[in-house]
Amino acid sequence: MSERDTTSDRYMIVSSDCHAGLPCEGYRPYLDARFHAQFDAFLAEREARRSETLKMNYDYIMGWETEHEEGLRGAYDPEQRDKELDADGVAGEVIFPDADAITGMESPPFGAGLSAGAIGDPELAFAGAHAHNLFLAEFCSGAPERRAGVALVPISYDIERAVSEIEWVATRPGIRGIMIPTMWRDHLPYNDPAYDPVWAACQAHGLVVHTHSGEAPMEEYGDNIGIYLAEVVWWAARPLWHLLFSGAFERFPGLRFVVTEAAAYWAADMMWKWDVYFGGGHTTKKLAEQMKGKISRLPSEYFGTNVFIGASTMSKEEIRRRHVIGTDVAMWGTDYPHPEGTWPDTVARLKKDFGDVPVEDARKMLGETAARCYGMDVTALRAVADRIGPTPADLGQDPSLRTDPDVVRAARWWREEYGTVLRN
């Protein structure tokens, strides 16, 4: 892109966090008929849940659904979806399940999406996942250059079967990643080398592995929203260090792992603490020795190569921390079509939050890092972006602002303060 004018070109925005899904009953034709009776029970449970939720919050829910009726159809109608993305200035997107975040009426069968770990029965987990994957493959196939579909693979329930599902989704255009259950619960923890066939298959097919926030051990605190919010991010991020410190990225150097919609603020302190544990001073020498062979770089050095963060609608503070978290790590996302996201006012929100950010930093966080992480076709995305992307002027940015390389270098402050050097 060197011949382009990077200070004025339209942004190539790739939303690292979007959702798609059929209205629940629409999954029936995609679901193995053996499970239709259980599917009826699932539908009844969903309906009951919607009634309960509506009782508590009727005005808010009905207001949202009525006002955005047309746009919300983009959850399963690709043509409508493109209209919404275009109007929102978004060229490409990464697609997770569970398009209805409020009442759960667009969830894959049996809750095989964001709470797959809670299903319990492996048969239902795989049946629900496959039904969604069939829909998703179809949904992405019309515009595979814009859509990076994330297939559902409940690896914790059955590793061999998971690998088969991965092999299948890998043949579908537009599928660029898999989502694994956030919690492994009573199954093997993700640090176990028994999962190696999963990581090997994902590496071989260039499929990015994800957790997405949502699941948490609510059986420990019921509907206490405070406790849920205090720890839901941690449960989504947890697999990251189980992979990293068990050496998964050493055995599979091409493996990429993304934590999505679980914020990004925590990454700065984690990198600091981890780097110091393994590369700082003589007191931690013993630890570094115990990790010998498991990791060959400083923990922070896996960020931006093997580890990325789907940071969705980043907070201003996370944007301020961009050089410590990494503009090559954190990826913006609109969370379309969820009401807590930025759709349909994404450009206004970007103007508010990125107005004082240099264009080159914003380009990375808003799209380039995601395009690289997901191996998307930048030429094709560019063509879309040149038509619909917002310009730096739309974001109120000063095109003369430059990123200061000294600031970037100093951002991971602990490297100098502790003199962190990996010892093995």
Place this chain on the structure above:
Amino acid sequence: MSERDTTSDRYMIVSSDCHAGLPCEGYRPYLDARFHAQFDAFLAEREARRSETLKMNYDYIMGWETEHEEGLRGAYDPEQRDKELDADGVAGEVIFPDADAITGMESPPFGAGLSAGAIGDPELAFAGAHAHNLFLAEFCSGAPERRAGVALVPISYDIERAVSEIEWVATRPGIRGIMIPTMWRDHLPYNDPAYDPVWAACQAHGLVVHTHSGEAPMEEYGDNIGIYLAEVVWWAARPLWHLLFSGAFERFPGLRFVVTEAAAYWAADMMWKWDVYFGGGHTTKKLAEQMKGKISRLPSEYFGTNVFIGASTMSKEEIRRRHVIGTDVAMWGTDYPHPEGTWPDTVARLKKDFGDVPVEDARKMLGETAARCYGMDVTALRAVADRIGPTPADLGQDPSLRTDPDVVRAARWWREEYGTVLRN
């Protein structure tokens, strides 16, 4: 203390994190004879563990134990201990179990100290705890003004029995707190109101409730030190939000909870996120409504009144973050007699880390906050400090440095940026 010269007076240092314990076999006379056979098995397990650990790290362990042989006797010999505290400049201390951090040879019976949650058998958990509490009460009784003993109460195993143990320890001078198992494992989570009799008894007797880092679900990752380090702090801190968001500090406004030796850096971001969830903008209004009656202040406002952090040997970065974490929240600790602590070179370490900190901030973090949290006798502690405490000059501090109230006010930056106001 207004008539004193706060810029030159010796520091009243209270270490919020010290450890004491008998050599394992020394606990026998304190242990109910019914458990002596099981105690023999525990001793054998400890010996085997020590042999294993020695094999891996002989030079380091024997070097430490030989060089510090006399000082390490302070783990159970109060006279020796006072000598060590004096030489280290420490006037008062908060005392946890497990004095031998390397090979575990000074742990209470059955591991009833830092890994009480892992014992499994309630009988052993309480028997081991009570044996230590008998020792601890005796140990603290000689100098109750200097020692704040933390008794062991494995509340997760049996709430009624826990309350009896609390009632007993409350009568012992020098006992100023209880430590609960870090993890509740298969027992009731600490958000459950079934624990109210425990919190009521602690409030009534002014006993500070603690978790101390150490325990983690290692059955999920074996001896993988990287994963352990990545999450051990979280497990120790976890009970904090289970108490806070279940309203324990509303029902028991005098209850104090301290997370010890689990760092302090995380507190800044937790306060930010929690305050914003419950007091920020219209998008979280729904959440605030769901918490109505459960909390009446902003989450951050419980810090420094109900919630404190035993931050042990704070990092420089945590000291830099002191105004967001709170100098009325974070309490220094030497971790004596653990090798990862600052003993026997505490003053040198303080000089290195607090040299550029205003004296008034350092006074709080090094002692005043702990004295307040634990309700210690400041006049008596002062008398000790006037004899053995280091001076600001010893710490290389510039006595003219003042804390800027504007900096303190701005430190919790989100309050202004989000306009956080609690809504109920």
